[in-house]
Amino acid sequence: MAREDLVEQRRRDITLAAFKVFAQRGYHETGIADIARELGVGHGTFYRYFANKRDIVARVVDMAVERIAEVVASESPELAQTVEEYRAQVERIGRALFDLFIDDPQLARIFFFESAGVDRELSEHMLETNEVFGAVTERYLENGVSKGFLRADLDIPVTARAINGMIFAGALAAFRSGSPASVRDRWSRAVADLIIGGARA
Amino acid sequence: MAREDLVEQRRRDITLAAFKVFAQRGYHETGIADIARELGVGHGTFYRYFANKRDIVARVVDMAVERIAEVVASESPELAQTVEEYRAQVERIGRALFDLFIDDPQLARIFFFESAGVDRELSEHMLETNEVFGAVTERYLENGVSKGFLRADLDIPVTARAINGMIFAGALAAFRSGSPASVRDRWSRAVADLIIGGARA
Amino acid sequence: MAREDLVEQRRRDITLAAFKVFAQRGYHETGIADIARELGVGHGTFYRYFANKRDIVARVVDMAVERIAEVVASESPELAQTVEEYRAQVERIGRALFDLFIDDPQLARIFFFESAGVDRELSEHMLETNEVFGAVTERYLENGVSKGFLRADLDIPVTARAINGMIFAGALAAFRSGSPASVRDRWSRAVADLIIGGARA
Amino acid sequence: MAREDLVEQRRRDITLAAFKVFAQRGYHETGIADIARELGVGHGTFYRYFANKRDIVARVVDMAVERIAEVVASESPELAQTVEEYRAQVERIGRALFDLFIDDPQLARIFFFESAGVDRELSEHMLETNEVFGAVTERYLENGVSKGFLRADLDIPVTARAINGMIFAGALAAFRSGSPASVRDRWSRAVADLIIGGARA
DNA sequence: GATGAATGAGCATTCATTCAT
DNA sequence: CATGAATGAATGCTCATTCAT
Numbered sequence: 071m072a073r074e075d076l077v078e079q080r081r082r083d084i085t086l087a088a089f090k091v092f093a094q095r096g097y098h099e100t101g102i103a104d105i106a107r108e109l110g111v112g113h114g115t116f117y118r119y120f121a122n123k124r125d126i127v128a129r130v131v132d133m134a135v136e137r138i139a140e141v142v143a144s145e146s147p148e149l150a151q152t153v154e155e156y157r158a159q160v161e162r163i164g165r166a167l168f169d170l171f172i173d174d175p176q177l178a179r180i181f182f183f184e185s186a187g188v189d190r191e192l193s194e195h196m197l198e199t200n201e202v203f204g205a206v207t208e209r210y211l212e213n214g215v216s217k218g219f220l221r222a223d224l225d226i227p228v229t230a231r232a233i234n235g236m237i238f239a240g241a242l243a244a245f246r247s248g249s250p251a252s253v254r255d256r257w258s259r260a261v262a263d264l265i266i267g268g269a270r271a
Numbered sequence: 272m273a274r275e276d277l278v279e280q281r282r283r284d285i286t287l288a289a290f291k292v293f294a295q296r297g298y299h300e301t302g303i304a305d306i307a308r309e310l311g312v313g314h315g316t317f318y319r320y321f322a323n324k325r326d327i328v329a330r331v332v333d334m335a336v337e338r339i340a341e342v343v344a345s346e347s348p349e350l351a352q353t354v355e356e357y358r359a360q361v362e363r364i365g366r367a368l369f370d371l372f373i374d375d376p377q378l379a380r381i382f383f384f385e386s387a388g389v390d391r392e393l394s395e396h397m398l399e400t401n402e403v404f405g406a407v408t409e410r411y412l413e414n415g416v417s418k419g420f421l422r423a424d425l426d427i428p429v430t431a432r433a434i435n436g437m438i439f440a441g442a443l444a445a446f447r448s449g450s451p452a453s454v455r456d457r458w459s460r461a462v463a464d465l466i467i468g469g470a471r472a
Numbered sequence: 473m474a475r476e477d478l479v480e481q482r483r484r485d486i487t488l489a490a491f492k493v494f495a496q497r498g499y500h501e502t503g504i505a506d507i508a509r510e511l512g513v514g515h516g517t518f519y520r521y522f523a524n525k526r527d528i529v530a531r532v533v534d535m536a537v538e539r540i541a542e543v544v545a546s547e548s549p550e551l552a553q554t555v556e557e558y559r560a561q562v563e564r565i566g567r568a569l570f571d572l573f574i575d576d577p578q579l580a581r582i583f584f585f586e587s588a589g590v591d592r593e594l595s596e597h598m599l600e601t602n603e604v605f606g607a608v609t610e611r612y613l614e615n616g617v618s619k620g621f622l623r624a625d626l627d628i629p630v631t632a633r634a635i636n637g638m639i640f641a642g643a644l645a646a647f648r649s650g651s652p653a654s655v656r657d658r659w660s661r662a663v664a665d666l667i668i669g670g671a672r673a
Numbered sequence: 674m675a676r677e678d679l680v681e682q683r684r685r686d687i688t689l690a691a692f693k694v695f696a697q698r699g700y701h702e703t704g705i706a707d708i709a710r711e712l713g714v715g716h717g718t719f720y721r722y723f724a725n726k727r728d729i730v731a732r733v734v735d736m737a738v739e740r741i742a743e744v745v746a747s748e749s750p751e752l753a754q755t756v757e758e759y760r761a762q763v764e765r766i767g768r769a770l771f772d773l774f775i776d777d778p779q780l781a782r783i784f785f786f787e788s789a790g791v792d793r794e795l796s797e798h799m800l801e802t803n804e805v806f807g808a809v810t811e812r813y814l815e816n817g818v819s820k821g822f823l824r825a826d827l828d829i830p831v832t833a834r835a836i837n838g839m840i841f842a843g844a845l846a847a848f849r850s851g852s853p854a855s856v857r858d859r860w861s862r863a864v865a866d867l868i869i870g871g872a873r874a
Numbered sequence: 875g876a877t878g879a880a881t882g883a884g885c886a887t888t889c890a891t892t893c894a895t
Numbered sequence: 896c897a898t899g900a901a902t903g904a905a906t907g908c909t910c911a912t913t914c915a916t
Contacts, residue, residue, distance in 0.1 A: 080900095096390060098299050101885060112902040114888085123886070153471055187298060187388020197447055211470070220470045228461040229470065231444060232437040239436025243429075246398055260429040268469035269412070269421045269430065270354055302910060313877040315913085324911065482879095498792060500701050503906060514881040519908065555873055589700060589790020599849055613872070622872045630863040631872065633846060634839040641838025645831075648800055662831040670871035671814070671823045671832060672756055704889060715898040717892085726890065 081119050081129075083109060089130045093176030097127055097184045127188055128195075134180040135199050141166045147209035153219040156210070157262045164240060164258030171244040172254070178245035204231045236261050282320045284310060286330045294377030298328055298385045328389055329396070335381040336400050342367045348410035354420040357411070358463045365441060365459030372445040373455070379446035405432045437462050483521045485511060487531045495578035499529055499586045529590055530597075536582040537601050543568045549611035555621040558612070559664045566642060566660030573646040574656070580647035606633045638663050684722045686712060688732045696779035700730055700787045730791055731798070737783040738802050744769045750812035756822040759813070760865045767843060767861030774847040775857070781848035807834045839864050 087108040091100050102123060106113035120126045145163055150156035171178045185196050207230035214220030240257045243249065288309040292301050303324060307314035321327045346364055351357040372379045386397050408431035415421030441458045444450065489510040493502050504525055508515035522528045547565055552558035573580045587598050609632035616622030642659045645651065690711040694703050705726060709716035723729045748766055753759035774781045788799050810833035817823030843860045846852065 097388060099390070102887085103885085113886095114902050114904095115900080117887070118900070183387040183394050185387075186384040189297060189300070193384050197443070200443065214470070219472055221472050224470055225457055225461040225464075228444075228457050229465060231440050232458075232462050232465060235436040235438070235440025235443075236433040237436070239432050239439070242398070242401065242436075243432060256426055256429050257433075260426040261433050263426075264430060264433060264465065264469060266469045266471050268465060268467050269415065269425055270467050271420055271422050303912085304910080314911095315877045315879095316875085318912070319875070499790060501792070504908080505906080515907095516881050516883095516909085517879080520879070525907065585789040585796050588786040588788075591699060591702070595786050599845070602845065616872065621874055623874050626872055627859055627863040627866075630846075630859050631867060633842050634860075634864050634867060637838040637840070637842025637845075638835040639838070641834050641841070644800070644803065644838075645834060658828055658831050659835075662828040663835050665828075666832060666835060666867065666871060668871050668873050670867060670869050671817070671827055672869050673822055673824050705891085706889080716890095717898045717900095718896085720891070721896070 077119070084116060084119055085126065085129045085133055088126045089133060089180060090176060092127065092130055092184050093179040097188055124189070127184070128192065130180060131185045131192065131195070134177055134185070137170065137177060138167070138181065139203075141170055142203065142206055147206065148213050150210075150213060150219075151217060153214070153266060156214055156219060157266050159210070160262045160265060161258040164237065164261055165254055167237060167241055168244040168249070168254040168257060171241045172249060175245055175248075178241065182242060182245070200231075200234070203234050207231070207234050233261075233265060236264070278320070282330075285317060285320055286327065286334055289327045290331045290334060290381060291377060293328065293331055293385050294380040298389055325390070328385070329393065331381060332386045332393065332397070335378055335386070338371065338378060339368065339382065340404075342371055343404070343407055348407065349414045351411075351414060351420075352418060354415070354467060357415055357420060358467050360411070361463040361466055362459040365438060365462055366455055368438060368442055369445045369450070369455040369458060372442050373450060376446055376449075379442065383443060383446070401432075401435070404435050408432070408435050434462075434466060437465070479521070483531075486518060486521055487528065487535055490528045491532045491535060491582060492578060494529065494532055494586050495581040499590055526591070529586070530594065532582060533587045533594065533598070536579055536587070539572065539579060540569070540583065541605075543572055544605070544608055549608065550615045552612075552615060552621075553619060555616070555668060558616055558621060559668050561612070562664040562667055563660040566639060566663055567656055569639060569643055570646045570651070570656040570659060573643050574651060577647055577650075580643065584644060584647070602633075602636070605636050609633070609636050635663075635667060638666070680722070684732075687719060687722055688729065688736055691729045692733045692736060692783060693779065695730065695733055695787050696782040700791055727792070730787070731795065733783060734788045734795065734799070737780055737788070740773065740780060741770070741784065742806075744773055745806070745809055750809065751816045753813075753816060753822075754820060756817070756869060759817055759822060760869050762813070763865040763868055764861040767840060767864055768857055770840060770844055771847045771852070771857040771860060774844050775852060778848055778851075781844065785845060785848070803834075803837070806837050810834070810837050836864075836868060839867070 084105065088100075088105045091104050091108050095104065102116050103113045105126070106116050109115075116126075120129075142163060144166065145159050150159055186193060204227070208226050211220060211224060211226045211230055211233075215222055215224055215226070240261060243257060244254065247253065285306065289301075289306045292305050292309050296305065303317050304314045306327070307317050317327075321330070343364060345367065346360050351360055387394060405428070409427050412421060412425060412427045412431055412434075416423055416425055416427065441462060444458060445455065448454070486507065490502075490507045493506050493510050497506065504518050505515045507528070508518050511517075518528075522531070544565060546568065547561050552561055588595060606629070610628050613622060613626060613628045613632055613635075617624055617626055617628065642663060645659060646656065649655070687708065691703075691708045694707050694711050698707065705719050706716045708729070709719050719729075723732075745766060747769065748762050753762055789796060807830070811829050814823060814827060814829045814833055814836075818825055818827055818829065843864060846860060847857065850856070
């Protein structure tokens with residue numbers, strides 16, 4: 071492996087260790103020494119790969135966001151031709167995210183809690199991340215409207231962010247209980263139902 | 272005013288000062304001295320009314336939650352007799368919350384950011400708060416189902432929390448931009464639309 | 473004693489403790505904790521009175537410079553009417569400085585060694601201090617020239633600094649050995665001889 | 674070149690690099706890595722030629738002292754036969770030292786500032802160096818006395834060190850301003866005047 | 875009751891030094 | 896021989912908390 075790759079590998083190792091420790095103890099309760107100990111290296115080593123503590127929390131959060139984004143990216147916004155196909159997509163994404171957070175509750179801790187309360191800049195960054203997810207959902211809605219299976223008068227930007235709000239609420243629910251698969255399916259079904267047909271009798 | 276009331280008044284003053292400073296600088300960046308200075312008292316005084324720093328952030332967050340809860344409580348879950356009345360309620364709550372966060376962005380900072388990343392206990396507390404809000408929304412849905420204007424097969428607990436997720440997404444949007452009233456109305460309408468009739472064409 | 477005086481008193485106490493410890497161990501070998509321990513206070517106390525470590529070394533050096541300046545200021549540059557009176561002044565100043573450094577070798581350590589090697593700024597400050605001492609000696613020479621007992625063609629600025637160089641060399645000699653009074657008198661006499669009449673046969 | 678010479682050459686290279694960096698940033702602000710970087714080698718290499726950081730500062734200071742000593746050694750203490758020849762020697766040495774410090778201000782930084790404040794041992798070493806310079810100047814005075822052109826009652830050891838004090842004051846002046854040649858000549862003349870004939874009218 | 879001086883636990887960060895490659 | 900990755904001792908500094916006045 072080339073030098074650069076080794077450095078990148080080391081960075082990844084440290085980021086993973088930090089991910090774990092931040093999730094367990096929280097960012098502010100975690101000392102650099104805790105991260106180093108988790109990895110079994112001297113804490114001076116940390117500073118060979120990261121400029122400071124603030125530096126790594128950004129990486130950790132980005133790693134969390136990326137893992138979530140990967141799930142979302144596994145579906146294609148322009149794919150659905152009918153409302154049934156769209157509903158299936160929504161359910162698949164919902165279930166996949168649910169599983170993601172059930173499989174790794176630390177991911178939720180980082181994403182929902184530790185990414186807040188670090189500093190202004192990171193909070194701002196998370197708001198932007200929220201916008202990015204919003205833009206993705208917009209594309210699904212645009213597809214539905216242009217294909218004619220979603221209402222033509224849909225307020226796409228707002229509705230997209232509202233839908234994401236539901237999805238995050240579901241992710242939080244997944245994290246909250248060690249929810250079994252049945253809960254996951256109830257969530258994805260209920261959210262899909264609401265998106266498609268609403269709650270009206 | 273009785274002795275006890277005076278004490279309670281002082282506590283409220285300090286909480287308000289802390290609310291302001293936490294929102295501005297963040298919980299972890301704020302020192303007890305900052306809170307005391309904001310109030311123009313010696314920082315020893317703080318400890319006559321609160322046990323420690325952790326103590327007050329709980330109060331501050333509770334204050335934020337209460338202000339939000341007040342808005343929600345201004346509507347009555349069992350009131351709506353028709354789907355139109357329900358929709359009107361949803362829109363009113365949405366607009367009121369939107370206004371709340373627009374009028375006081377510090378409230379959003381506390382509620383969305385500073386309440387996270389303090390410690391495990393407070394995070395847990397916020398999850399419970401989320402449950403409480405969920406229970407409230409459940410009552411609206413139960414009312415709708417029992418009155419027959421909402422689907423009988425609605426998964427009430429899950430849908431309630433999903434709806435709240437949308438509302439929080441809206442609150443975040445309100446915070447994000449200094450959104451004008453027009454945005455507020457788009458949000459409350461879009462969310463109500465989705466709840467009532469879904470997005471299907 | 474007023475509040476402000478107490479603060480100033482404390483500052484002086486700490487400066488004295490730092491003076492002692494810096495002289496013993498050297499600035500760079502001294503930790504804030506050492507200064508605090510010398511004084512028998514917690515090291516947090518230090519930071520109530522000084523902004524940082526750099527802050528106090530400036531005070532310590534200034535204290536040293538002031539004590540030296542006091543000795544110099546005890547004579548009056550315009551007083552001497554004859555070369556004999558001037559010579560007497562030179563010898564008195566020489567002896568007084570010699571005694572000062574013999575009585576408190578720590579003063580010499582601070583002045584000659586610890587004031588250097590801290591940082592650029594302090595070195596610059598010491599060069600300026602040197603200029604101030606130079607200006608004082610200039611006044612003695614100006615007096616001598618105007619009274620006619622020193623050469624009219626004297627290069628006053630340069631000669632003043634050269635004379636100070638001799639005096640500092642003497643101070644260093646005082647510091648070096650625990651020189652007895654006899655050495656002190658040899659120095660002040662030899663320097664005065666050189667200033668007045670030179671070394672020529 | 675023999676093995677040993679190569680090693681010695683390397684040592685010299687490193688010493689020169691350290692000389693430069695110490696003069697620029699100061700001993701305490703300089704890391705071994707800075708020296709290595711200046712030389713374009715790995716910082717591990719440093720430890721193949723020097724035992725530790727303390728080791729090299731001694732070499733650097735010695736190098737500075739040697740360069741000064743070389744200038745002094747270019748004159749011969751026993752050469753002067755008359756007071757005019759002695760004065761010429763004094764002026765030549767003065768001008769040469771002045772030029773030395775003007776041409777390489779880093780030399781002054783090392784000699785006057787960085788040699789102090791390292792540790793007790795190096796300070797002691799500099800005091801001894803001062804003695805060595807004192808002994809050299811003594812020989813000039815002894816020559817003058819024995820040749821009869823300097824006072825027989827001269828306190829040679831003390832006067833020698835006093836004269837050196839003037840010379841160092843001049844060196845400091847050279848360093849201080851980027852002094853032009855005119856200042857140099859004023860200094861060497863004024864110092865020689867004082868040594869030979871004093872300041873008396 | 876109010877105050878703020880005193881305190882020291884706690885932590886991020888640096889950097890001289892070692893040593894495996 | 897050269898290198899630089901790894902290390903951890905060392906330290907400046909902050910700030911929540913206490914308590915004498």
